[in-house]
Amino acid sequence: MTPILEFQNISRSFKKGVPVLNGVTFSMTEGEVLGLLGRNGAGKTTLIRIAMGMLFPHAGRVRVFGLSPTDEPVAVKKRIGYVAEDQVLPVGSSIAELIALHRYLFPSWDQTLGRQLLDRFGLSASSKIRHLSKGQARQAALVCAVCHRPELLILDEPAGGLDPAARREFLETSIQLLNREGTAILFSSHHMTDVERLGGRIVLLDDCKVRLDRRLDQIHEDHCVAMIPRSRMPDSAAIESLPGCLRARPVFDDWHAVFEGTTDTVRRRLHEALGLDGIRCVSVPLEELFVELVGHGRLVEAS
Amino acid sequence: MQLLINPSDELPIYRQIMRQITEAIAGGRLKSGDKLASHRELSEQLVIAPLTVKKAYDELETLGYISPQRGRGTFVSAQLPELDRADQTGQIQQSARRLLTQAYLAGLSLGDVVKLLNEADRELTGIEALTPVELPAKPKETK
Numbered sequence: 001m002t003p004i005l006e007f008q009n010i011s012r013s014f015k016k017g018v019p020v021l022n023g024v025t026f027s028m029t030e031g032e033v034l035g036l037l038g039r040n041g042a043g044k045t046t047l048i049r050i051a052m053g054m055l056f057p058h059a060g061r062v063r064v065f066g067l068s069p070t071d072e073p074v075a076v077k078k079r080i081g082y083v084a085e086d087q088v089l090p091v092g093s094s095i096a097e098l099i100a101l102h103r104y105l106f107p108s109w110d111q112t113l114g115r116q117l118l119d120r121f122g123l124s125a126s127s128k129i130r131h132l133s134k135g136q137a138r139q140a141a142l143v144c145a146v147c148h149r150p151e152l153l154i155l156d157e158p159a160g161g162l163d164p165a166a167r168r169e170f171l172e173t174s175i176q177l178l179n180r181e182g183t184a185i186l187f188s189s190h191h192m193t194d195v196e197r198l199g200g201r202i203v204l205l206d207d208c209k210v211r212l213d214r215r216l217d218q219i220h221e222d223h224c225v226a227m228i229p230r231s232r233m234p235d236s237a238a239i240e241s242l243p244g245c246l247r248a249r250p251v252f253d254d255w256h257a258v259f260e261g262t263t264d265t266v267r268r269r270l271h272e273a274l275g276l277d278g279i280r281c282v283s284v285p286l287e288e289l290f291v292e293l294v295g296h297g298r299l300v301e302a303s
Numbered sequence: 304m305q306l307l308i309n310p311s312d313e314l315p316i317y318r319q320i321m322r323q324i325t326e327a328i329a330g331g332r333l334k335s336g337d338k339l340a341s342h343r344e345l346s347e348q349l350v351i352a353p354l355t356v357k358k359a360y361d362e363l364e365t366l367g368y369i370s371p372q373r374g375r376g377t378f379v380s381a382q383l384p385e386l387d388r389a390d391q392t393g394q395i396q397q398s399a400r401r402l403l404t405q406a407y408l409a410g411l412s413l414g415d416v417v418k419l420l421n422e423a424d425r426e427l428t429g430i431e432a433l434t435p436v437e438l439p440a441k442p443k444e445t446k
Contacts, residue, residue, distance in 0.1 A: 033352055172350050179343045179353050196310035199352035217358065220315040285313045 002066055003027035004152055004184055005051060009060035011208075012046055020046050022208035023060070028184060030151070033200030035216075036188040039294050042205040044188040045085055048156050051186070052082055064152070078106065081145035081183075085156040087138065089129045095140055096125040099147075106148035114147045121169065135166035142170065146177060153177065155187040159194055171197060192287040206294045212246070220283070224263045225292055226270060227280045228255040242273055249297040258292045304333060308349050316351055320359035328368055328379060330427030339369060339377045 006027040013019040020043040028034050036044050049055040050062050053069030053076060062069060069076045089098060095118070103109040118125060121139040123132075132140060138158070146153060155174070159167045171194055177183045189195055195202070195216070202219060204212040212219070228248075233239060236248040239257050244266070248257040259266040263281040270276040284292070304327055308319050327333040339345075342360065346353040360377060363369045367384035371377045406416045 033354070168350065172347070175346060175350055175352065179346055193310040196316060197351045199316070199355045217315045217317060220313065283313050285311050287311065 001029050003063070004030055004032075004065055005186065006063040007047065007051070007060065008062070010047065010050060010057045010062060011059040012043070012050065012055065012057050019208050021050075021057075021205075024205070024208075024210055025060075026203055026210055026213055028152075028186060031182045031184050033178065033185045033198050034187075035195045035198060035200065035202050036186060036205065037190075037195065037202060037290060038188075038205035038211075042294075043208065044205060045156055047205070048154055048186070048188065051154065052080070053077075078108075078148075079151045081148070081150035081153040083138070083141045083145045083155050083158055085160060087141040089137060089141060091130040092128070094126055094128050095123055098129065098140065098144060099125070102144045102147065108148045110147050110149055113149075114143060117143045117147070117173065120173070135162050138162060138166070138170065142173060146173075146183075149181055150183060153183050153185045153187075155185065157188050157190070159189060159191050167191070167194065174198065192285070192290065196286060204290070204293060211293060216286075219286065219289065222260060222262065223289060224259055224261065224266055224281050224283045225288070226255075226257045226259055226266055227251075227282075228257060228270070228276060229253060230255055232276060233274065238274060242269060244269065247293055249292065249295065251298050256292050258289065306345070306349060308351065310351075317355050317359040317362070320345075320356065321363055324359075324363060325368060326427050327429075328383065330424075330429060332427075332429045333379050335379050335381045335383060337379045339379070341376055 007024050010021050010024040011019055012021045020041075024043075024047060036047070038044050046055065050057050051064060051069060053064075053073050056070060064076045065079055067076050093101075099114055103111070117139075121136070121143070123136060123140060123143075127136075129137065129140070142158075145155075153174070158170055158174075162170065174185060174187075175198070178185065185198065185200075187198065199216050201215050202212065203210055223246075228239060230250065230253055233255060236250070236255055236257075239245055239248045239255055242259075244260040246258040246260060248255045250256075259269075259281075261269070263283060266281050267279060270279050270281075306320060306323050308316050310316060312319060314322075324333065324339070333339075339360075340348065342353050342356045345356045349356075360369065360371075364371065367380055367382075369377055370380045403413070403416065406413075
Protein backbone atom coordinates (compact mmCIF):
# COMPACT_ATOMS: atom_id res chain seq x y z
CA MET A 1 0.00 0.00 0.00
CA THR A 2 1.35 3.48 -0.84
CA PRO A 3 1.75 5.53 2.29
CA ILE A 4 -0.63 8.48 2.58
CA LEU A 5 2.01 10.42 4.49
CA GLU A 6 5.74 9.93 4.28
CA PHE A 7 8.60 11.72 6.02
CA GLN A 8 12.05 10.82 4.72
CA ASN A 9 15.04 12.08 6.63
CA ILE A 10 13.41 15.40 7.46
CA SER A 11 15.67 18.04 8.99
CA ARG A 12 14.76 21.56 9.96
CA SER A 13 16.20 24.25 12.16
CA PHE A 14 15.06 27.76 13.01
CA LYS A 15 18.41 28.99 14.25
CA LYS A 16 21.55 28.09 12.35
CA GLY A 17 23.21 25.03 13.83
CA VAL A 18 20.37 24.34 16.25
CA PRO A 19 18.23 21.66 14.61
CA VAL A 20 14.66 21.01 15.75
CA LEU A 21 14.32 17.96 13.54
CA ASN A 22 17.30 15.98 12.35
CA GLY A 23 16.69 12.96 10.15
CA VAL A 24 13.08 12.14 10.99
CA THR A 25 11.69 9.23 9.01
CA PHE A 26 8.34 7.48 9.27
CA SER A 27 5.22 6.95 7.21
CA MET A 28 1.51 6.34 7.66
CA THR A 29 -0.81 4.10 5.71
CA GLU A 30 -4.48 4.56 4.87
CA GLY A 31 -6.82 4.52 7.84
CA GLU A 32 -3.99 4.44 10.35
CA VAL A 33 -4.10 6.35 13.63
CA LEU A 34 -0.78 7.78 14.72
CA GLY A 35 -0.11 9.67 17.93
CA LEU A 36 2.85 12.03 17.77
CA LEU A 37 4.37 12.44 21.23
CA GLY A 38 7.28 14.41 22.57
CA ARG A 39 8.14 17.11 25.05
CA ASN A 40 7.37 20.76 24.43
CA GLY A 41 9.73 21.92 21.71
CA ALA A 42 10.43 18.41 20.44
CA GLY A 43 9.34 19.44 16.94
CA LYS A 44 5.85 17.97 16.71
CA THR A 45 4.25 21.14 15.39
CA THR A 46 7.19 21.78 13.06
CA LEU A 47 6.76 18.32 11.56
CA ILE A 48 3.02 18.81 11.16
CA ARG A 49 3.58 22.17 9.46
CA ILE A 50 6.01 20.53 7.07
CA ALA A 51 3.35 17.94 6.20
CA MET A 52 0.87 20.77 5.60
CA GLY A 53 3.31 22.55 3.26
CA MET A 54 3.49 25.53 5.62
CA LEU A 55 7.22 25.04 6.17
CA PHE A 56 9.98 23.75 3.93
CA PRO A 57 12.21 21.01 5.30
CA HIS A 58 15.89 21.99 5.08
CA ALA A 59 16.74 18.44 4.12
CA GLY A 60 14.74 15.35 3.34
CA ARG A 61 11.51 14.73 1.53
CA VAL A 62 7.85 14.84 2.53
CA ARG A 63 5.05 13.28 0.51
CA VAL A 64 1.33 13.45 1.22
CA PHE A 65 -0.75 11.09 -0.92
CA GLY A 66 2.45 10.73 -2.92
CA LEU A 67 2.55 14.48 -3.68
CA SER A 68 4.73 17.31 -2.47
CA PRO A 69 2.62 19.56 -0.23
CA THR A 70 4.56 22.67 -1.31
CA ASP A 71 4.46 21.95 -5.06
CA GLU A 72 0.84 20.86 -5.16
CA PRO A 73 -0.79 22.54 -2.19
CA VAL A 74 -4.35 22.52 -3.53
CA ALA A 75 -4.39 18.86 -4.53
CA VAL A 76 -3.00 17.91 -1.11
CA LYS A 77 -5.10 20.23 1.06
CA LYS A 78 -8.33 19.12 -0.65
CA ARG A 79 -7.84 15.70 0.94
CA ILE A 80 -6.62 16.83 4.38
CA GLY A 81 -8.49 18.15 7.40
CA TYR A 82 -6.37 20.19 9.79
CA VAL A 83 -6.89 21.75 13.19
CA ALA A 84 -3.89 23.76 14.37
CA GLU A 85 -2.72 24.09 17.93
CA ASP A 86 -3.79 27.73 18.09
CA GLN A 87 -6.40 27.71 15.40
CA VAL A 88 -7.19 31.27 14.40
CA LEU A 89 -10.70 31.75 13.07
CA PRO A 90 -12.01 35.06 11.70
CA VAL A 91 -13.42 36.66 14.85
CA GLY A 92 -15.88 38.95 13.11
CA SER A 93 -17.78 36.28 11.19
CA SER A 94 -20.48 33.91 12.34
CA ILE A 95 -20.24 30.12 12.30
CA ALA A 96 -22.63 30.08 9.33
CA GLU A 97 -20.33 32.40 7.37
CA LEU A 98 -17.31 30.31 8.29
CA ILE A 99 -19.04 27.19 7.03
CA ALA A 100 -20.18 28.94 3.85
CA LEU A 101 -16.55 29.83 3.14
CA HIS A 102 -15.46 26.21 3.60
CA ARG A 103 -18.30 24.90 1.45
CA TYR A 104 -17.14 27.22 -1.28
CA LEU A 105 -13.53 26.00 -0.94
CA PHE A 106 -14.37 22.30 -0.70
CA PRO A 107 -16.82 21.00 -3.32
CA SER A 108 -17.17 17.70 -1.44
CA TRP A 109 -18.60 19.46 1.65
CA ASP A 110 -21.19 17.32 3.47
CA GLN A 111 -23.91 19.61 4.79
CA THR A 112 -25.73 16.90 6.73
CA LEU A 113 -22.58 16.03 8.65
CA GLY A 114 -21.99 19.72 9.31
CA ARG A 115 -25.45 20.18 10.81
CA GLN A 116 -25.10 17.00 12.87
CA LEU A 117 -21.83 18.13 14.37
CA LEU A 118 -23.09 21.65 15.16
CA ASP A 119 -26.06 20.02 16.89
CA ARG A 120 -23.90 17.64 18.88
CA PHE A 121 -21.62 20.43 20.01
CA GLY A 122 -24.58 22.66 20.77
CA LEU A 123 -23.22 25.38 18.49
CA SER A 124 -25.59 27.84 16.91
CA ALA A 125 -24.84 28.79 13.30
CA SER A 126 -25.61 32.42 14.01
CA SER A 127 -23.10 32.86 16.86
CA LYS A 128 -20.14 35.07 16.19
CA ILE A 129 -16.72 33.50 16.51
CA ARG A 130 -15.61 36.19 18.98
CA HIS A 131 -18.34 35.09 21.39
CA LEU A 132 -17.27 31.45 21.44
CA SER A 133 -15.40 29.88 24.34
CA LYS A 134 -12.04 28.25 23.66
CA GLY A 135 -13.66 24.82 23.54
CA GLN A 136 -16.44 25.98 21.23
CA ALA A 137 -13.94 27.62 18.87
CA ARG A 138 -11.98 24.36 18.73
CA GLN A 139 -15.18 22.48 17.96
CA ALA A 140 -16.05 24.94 15.20
CA ALA A 141 -12.56 24.41 13.77
CA LEU A 142 -13.10 20.64 13.88
CA VAL A 143 -16.40 20.96 11.99
CA CYS A 144 -14.54 22.93 9.30
CA ALA A 145 -11.77 20.32 9.22
CA VAL A 146 -13.91 17.21 8.76
CA CYS A 147 -17.01 18.05 6.72
CA HIS A 148 -15.28 17.69 3.36
CA ARG A 149 -14.60 14.08 4.42
CA PRO A 150 -10.81 14.18 4.33
CA GLU A 151 -8.73 11.03 3.93
CA LEU A 152 -6.25 12.33 6.48
CA LEU A 153 -7.10 14.35 9.56
CA ILE A 154 -4.25 16.20 11.24
CA LEU A 155 -4.89 17.42 14.78
CA ASP A 156 -2.17 19.41 16.48
CA GLU A 157 -2.83 19.12 20.20
CA PRO A 158 -6.58 18.94 19.80
CA ALA A 159 -7.10 18.84 23.55
CA GLY A 160 -4.84 21.75 24.47
CA GLY A 161 -6.60 24.00 26.95
CA LEU A 162 -9.93 22.16 26.81
CA ASP A 163 -11.84 21.04 29.88
CA PRO A 164 -12.28 17.26 30.33
CA ALA A 165 -15.85 17.25 29.01
CA ALA A 166 -14.93 19.21 25.89
CA ARG A 167 -11.93 16.94 25.36
CA ARG A 168 -14.14 13.88 25.56
CA GLU A 169 -16.64 15.33 23.06
CA PHE A 170 -13.79 16.09 20.69
CA LEU A 171 -12.56 12.53 21.11
CA GLU A 172 -16.01 11.06 20.57
CA THR A 173 -16.25 12.87 17.26
CA SER A 174 -12.82 11.63 16.19
CA ILE A 175 -13.78 8.05 17.09
CA GLN A 176 -17.00 8.32 15.10
CA LEU A 177 -15.06 9.56 12.08
CA LEU A 178 -12.76 6.59 12.43
CA ASN A 179 -15.76 4.27 12.50
CA ARG A 180 -17.77 5.85 9.74
CA GLU A 181 -15.20 7.16 7.32
CA GLY A 182 -12.04 5.19 8.07
CA THR A 183 -10.19 8.53 8.15
CA ALA A 184 -6.50 8.29 8.95
CA ILE A 185 -5.60 10.51 11.91
CA LEU A 186 -2.26 12.08 12.80
CA PHE A 187 -2.52 13.80 16.15
CA SER A 188 -0.12 15.24 18.67
CA SER A 189 -1.04 15.21 22.32
CA HIS A 190 0.21 15.43 25.85
CA HIS A 191 -2.84 13.66 27.24
CA MET A 192 -1.82 10.04 27.54
CA THR A 193 -5.35 8.83 28.28
CA ASP A 194 -6.52 10.37 25.00
CA VAL A 195 -3.60 8.67 23.26
CA GLU A 196 -4.68 5.35 24.81
CA ARG A 197 -8.25 5.84 23.66
CA LEU A 198 -7.33 6.67 20.06
CA GLY A 199 -4.91 3.75 20.06
CA GLY A 200 -2.97 2.76 17.00
CA ARG A 201 0.65 3.67 16.70
CA ILE A 202 2.95 5.95 18.68
CA VAL A 203 5.86 7.98 17.33
CA LEU A 204 7.90 9.65 20.06
CA LEU A 205 10.11 12.56 19.03
CA ASP A 206 13.10 13.32 21.20
CA ASP A 207 16.44 14.95 20.59
CA CYS A 208 15.40 15.92 17.03
CA LYS A 209 14.83 12.27 16.11
CA VAL A 210 12.27 9.48 16.29
CA ARG A 211 12.94 7.87 19.65
CA LEU A 212 10.25 5.23 19.54
CA ASP A 213 7.92 4.03 16.78
CA ARG A 214 5.69 1.19 17.91
CA ARG A 215 2.14 -0.01 18.11
CA LEU A 216 0.54 1.03 21.38
CA ASP A 217 -0.28 -2.51 22.58
CA GLN A 218 3.29 -3.54 21.77
CA ILE A 219 4.54 -0.71 23.97
CA HIS A 220 2.32 -1.95 26.79
CA GLU A 221 3.18 -5.60 26.56
CA ASP A 222 6.78 -5.52 25.58
CA HIS A 223 8.38 -2.72 27.59
CA CYS A 224 9.31 -2.40 31.22
CA VAL A 225 11.36 -0.31 33.58
CA ALA A 226 14.15 -1.88 35.65
CA MET A 227 15.24 -0.15 38.85
CA ILE A 228 18.90 -0.83 39.40
CA PRO A 229 20.59 0.46 42.56
CA ARG A 230 23.42 2.78 41.59
CA SER A 231 25.52 1.32 44.36
CA ARG A 232 25.62 -1.92 42.39
CA MET A 233 26.21 -0.38 38.98
CA PRO A 234 28.03 2.96 39.18
CA ASP A 235 27.97 3.60 35.45
CA SER A 236 24.92 3.64 33.18
CA ALA A 237 26.91 2.82 30.03
CA ALA A 238 26.99 -0.92 30.83
CA ILE A 239 23.23 -0.91 31.27
CA GLU A 240 22.56 1.12 28.15
CA SER A 241 24.75 -1.18 26.07
CA LEU A 242 22.53 -4.17 26.90
CA PRO A 243 20.36 -5.32 24.01
CA GLY A 244 16.88 -3.83 24.25
CA CYS A 245 17.82 -1.01 26.61
CA LEU A 246 16.31 2.22 25.35
CA ARG A 247 17.53 4.54 28.07
CA ALA A 248 18.82 4.66 31.62
CA ARG A 249 18.48 7.77 33.78
CA PRO A 250 19.45 8.35 37.39
CA VAL A 251 16.57 8.77 39.83
CA PHE A 252 17.94 9.32 43.31
CA ASP A 253 19.68 6.09 44.33
CA ASP A 254 18.64 4.06 41.30
CA TRP A 255 19.04 3.87 37.58
CA HIS A 256 15.64 3.71 35.88
CA ALA A 257 16.30 1.75 32.71
CA VAL A 258 13.64 1.36 30.03
CA PHE A 259 13.88 -1.99 28.30
CA GLU A 260 12.19 -3.60 25.40
CA GLY A 261 11.01 -7.02 26.55
CA THR A 262 8.84 -8.53 29.26
CA THR A 263 9.80 -8.21 32.91
CA ASP A 264 10.98 -11.83 33.00
CA THR A 265 13.27 -11.57 29.97
CA VAL A 266 14.75 -8.33 31.23
CA ARG A 267 15.43 -9.78 34.68
CA ARG A 268 17.13 -12.73 33.02
CA ARG A 269 19.16 -10.43 30.77
CA LEU A 270 20.36 -8.38 33.74
CA HIS A 271 21.35 -11.54 35.54
CA GLU A 272 23.19 -13.08 32.58
CA ALA A 273 24.96 -9.98 31.33
CA LEU A 274 25.72 -8.05 34.49
CA GLY A 275 25.27 -10.63 37.26
CA LEU A 276 22.56 -8.48 38.82
CA ASP A 277 19.90 -10.37 40.76
CA GLY A 278 16.75 -9.37 42.55
CA ILE A 279 16.25 -6.30 40.36
CA ARG A 280 12.76 -4.81 40.39
CA CYS A 281 11.28 -4.77 36.89
CA VAL A 282 7.83 -3.33 36.37
CA SER A 283 5.61 -2.67 33.40
CA VAL A 284 4.37 0.88 33.58
CA PRO A 285 1.52 2.94 32.12
CA LEU A 286 2.21 5.03 29.03
CA GLU A 287 2.58 8.26 30.99
CA GLU A 288 5.36 6.80 33.14
CA LEU A 289 7.10 5.32 30.13
CA PHE A 290 7.02 8.73 28.47
CA VAL A 291 8.64 10.33 31.52
CA GLU A 292 11.27 7.59 31.73
CA LEU A 293 12.15 7.99 28.06
CA VAL A 294 12.35 11.76 27.77
CA GLY A 295 12.47 13.09 31.33
CA HIS A 296 15.63 14.46 32.95
CA GLY A 297 17.55 12.46 35.50
CA ARG A 298 16.92 13.34 39.14
CA LEU A 299 19.81 13.35 41.53
CA VAL A 300 20.00 13.97 45.22
CA GLU A 301 21.97 17.10 45.87
CA ALA A 302 25.35 16.35 47.36
CA SER A 303 25.15 16.66 51.12
CA MET B 304 -23.55 -5.89 29.59
CA GLN B 305 -21.72 -2.80 30.74
CA LEU B 306 -17.97 -2.71 30.25
CA LEU B 307 -15.71 -0.26 32.02
CA ILE B 308 -12.24 0.68 30.87
CA ASN B 309 -9.48 2.68 32.45
CA PRO B 310 -7.15 4.21 29.86
CA SER B 311 -4.43 4.99 32.39
CA ASP B 312 -4.17 1.38 33.55
CA GLU B 313 -0.96 -0.41 32.64
CA LEU B 314 -3.06 -3.23 31.16
CA PRO B 315 -3.80 -2.38 27.51
CA ILE B 316 -7.43 -1.48 26.82
CA TYR B 317 -7.99 -4.50 24.58
CA ARG B 318 -6.91 -6.77 27.43
CA GLN B 319 -9.24 -4.98 29.84
CA ILE B 320 -12.11 -5.75 27.45
CA MET B 321 -11.02 -9.38 27.07
CA ARG B 322 -10.80 -9.82 30.82
CA GLN B 323 -14.24 -8.40 31.49
CA ILE B 324 -15.88 -10.54 28.82
CA THR B 325 -14.23 -13.77 29.99
CA GLU B 326 -15.15 -12.89 33.58
CA ALA B 327 -18.76 -12.40 32.54
CA ILE B 328 -18.73 -15.75 30.74
CA ALA B 329 -17.10 -17.51 33.71
CA GLY B 330 -19.62 -15.95 36.11
CA GLY B 331 -22.57 -16.84 33.92
CA ARG B 332 -23.57 -13.25 33.21
CA LEU B 333 -22.94 -13.95 29.53
CA LYS B 334 -24.21 -17.26 28.18
CA SER B 335 -23.69 -19.21 24.98
CA GLY B 336 -25.61 -17.54 22.18
CA ASP B 337 -25.75 -14.09 23.82
CA LYS B 338 -25.09 -11.28 21.37
CA LEU B 339 -22.21 -8.88 21.98
CA ALA B 340 -22.13 -5.21 21.02
CA SER B 341 -20.75 -4.61 17.53
CA HIS B 342 -17.25 -3.20 17.04
CA ARG B 343 -18.71 0.16 16.22
CA GLU B 344 -21.21 0.25 19.10
CA LEU B 345 -18.61 -0.71 21.67
CA SER B 346 -16.01 1.65 20.19
CA GLU B 347 -18.39 4.61 20.39
CA GLN B 348 -19.80 3.61 23.76
CA LEU B 349 -16.37 3.34 25.38
CA VAL B 350 -14.82 6.13 23.22
CA ILE B 351 -11.93 3.99 22.07
CA ALA B 352 -10.54 3.19 18.62
CA PRO B 353 -12.52 0.60 16.64
CA LEU B 354 -9.29 -1.33 16.04
CA THR B 355 -8.88 -1.82 19.78
CA VAL B 356 -12.30 -3.48 19.98
CA LYS B 357 -11.48 -5.58 16.94
CA LYS B 358 -8.26 -6.75 18.55
CA ALA B 359 -10.06 -7.80 21.75
CA TYR B 360 -12.77 -9.65 19.81
CA ASP B 361 -10.22 -11.33 17.51
CA GLU B 362 -8.24 -12.65 20.47
CA LEU B 363 -11.40 -13.88 22.22
CA GLU B 364 -12.40 -15.60 19.01
CA THR B 365 -9.00 -17.31 18.76
CA LEU B 366 -9.45 -18.51 22.33
CA GLY B 367 -12.86 -19.87 21.40
CA TYR B 368 -15.02 -17.73 23.68
CA ILE B 369 -16.90 -15.83 21.01
CA SER B 370 -17.71 -16.38 17.36
CA PRO B 371 -18.77 -13.95 14.68
CA GLN B 372 -21.68 -14.91 12.47
CA ARG B 373 -21.65 -13.35 9.06
CA GLY B 374 -24.13 -10.50 8.82
CA ARG B 375 -25.63 -11.15 12.24
CA GLY B 376 -22.99 -10.00 14.68
CA THR B 377 -20.77 -11.55 17.31
CA PHE B 378 -22.06 -14.11 19.82
CA VAL B 379 -20.79 -16.01 22.82
CA SER B 380 -19.73 -19.40 21.42
CA ALA B 381 -22.23 -22.24 21.59
CA GLN B 382 -19.35 -24.54 22.48
CA LEU B 383 -17.21 -22.79 25.07
CA PRO B 384 -13.60 -23.97 25.33
CA GLU B 385 -13.29 -26.77 27.85
CA LEU B 386 -10.31 -26.41 30.10
CA ASP B 387 -8.77 -29.61 31.32
CA ARG B 388 -9.96 -29.96 34.88
CA ALA B 389 -7.04 -31.90 36.33
CA ASP B 390 -4.54 -29.64 34.64
CA GLN B 391 -6.31 -26.49 35.85
CA THR B 392 -6.68 -27.79 39.39
CA GLY B 393 -2.92 -28.06 39.66
CA GLN B 394 -2.47 -24.49 38.50
CA ILE B 395 -5.22 -23.18 40.76
CA GLN B 396 -3.57 -24.94 43.68
CA GLN B 397 -0.38 -23.04 42.98
CA SER B 398 -2.26 -19.76 42.61
CA ALA B 399 -3.96 -20.44 45.93
CA ARG B 400 -0.64 -20.96 47.63
CA ARG B 401 0.75 -17.75 46.16
CA LEU B 402 -2.42 -15.90 47.16
CA LEU B 403 -2.20 -17.10 50.76
CA THR B 404 1.52 -16.34 50.99
CA GLN B 405 0.83 -12.79 49.89
CA ALA B 406 -2.12 -12.51 52.27
CA TYR B 407 -0.30 -13.89 55.32
CA LEU B 408 2.73 -11.68 54.68
CA ALA B 409 0.35 -8.73 54.57
CA GLY B 410 -1.15 -9.79 57.89
CA LEU B 411 -4.48 -11.00 56.49
CA SER B 412 -6.14 -14.09 57.92
CA LEU B 413 -7.62 -16.98 55.99
CA GLY B 414 -11.01 -15.57 56.90
CA ASP B 415 -10.13 -12.24 55.28
CA VAL B 416 -9.10 -14.05 52.12
CA VAL B 417 -12.32 -16.07 52.01
CA LYS B 418 -14.23 -12.81 52.43
CA LEU B 419 -12.34 -11.35 49.45
CA LEU B 420 -13.02 -14.47 47.41
CA ASN B 421 -16.72 -14.18 48.16
CA GLU B 422 -16.66 -10.57 47.10
CA ALA B 423 -14.93 -11.48 43.85
CA ASP B 424 -17.51 -14.20 43.28
CA ARG B 425 -20.35 -11.72 43.70
CA GLU B 426 -18.69 -9.40 41.20
CA LEU B 427 -18.13 -12.20 38.70
CA THR B 428 -21.60 -13.68 38.90
CA GLY B 429 -23.35 -10.38 39.43
CA ILE B 430 -25.53 -11.91 42.14
CA GLU B 431 -25.55 -10.38 45.56
CA ALA B 432 -25.46 -13.31 47.99
CA LEU B 433 -28.32 -12.89 50.45
CA THR B 434 -26.58 -14.72 53.27
CA PRO B 435 -22.86 -14.23 53.10
CA VAL B 436 -20.94 -17.35 54.05
CA GLU B 437 -20.07 -17.18 57.74
CA LEU B 438 -16.37 -17.47 58.23
CA PRO B 439 -14.56 -19.47 60.83
CA ALA B 440 -13.47 -17.13 63.58
CA LYS B 441 -10.08 -18.76 63.98
CA PRO B 442 -8.69 -19.47 60.55
CA LYS B 443 -5.74 -21.37 62.02
CA GLU B 444 -8.02 -24.25 62.99
CA THR B 445 -9.07 -24.83 59.45
CA LYS B 446 -5.53 -25.19 58.17
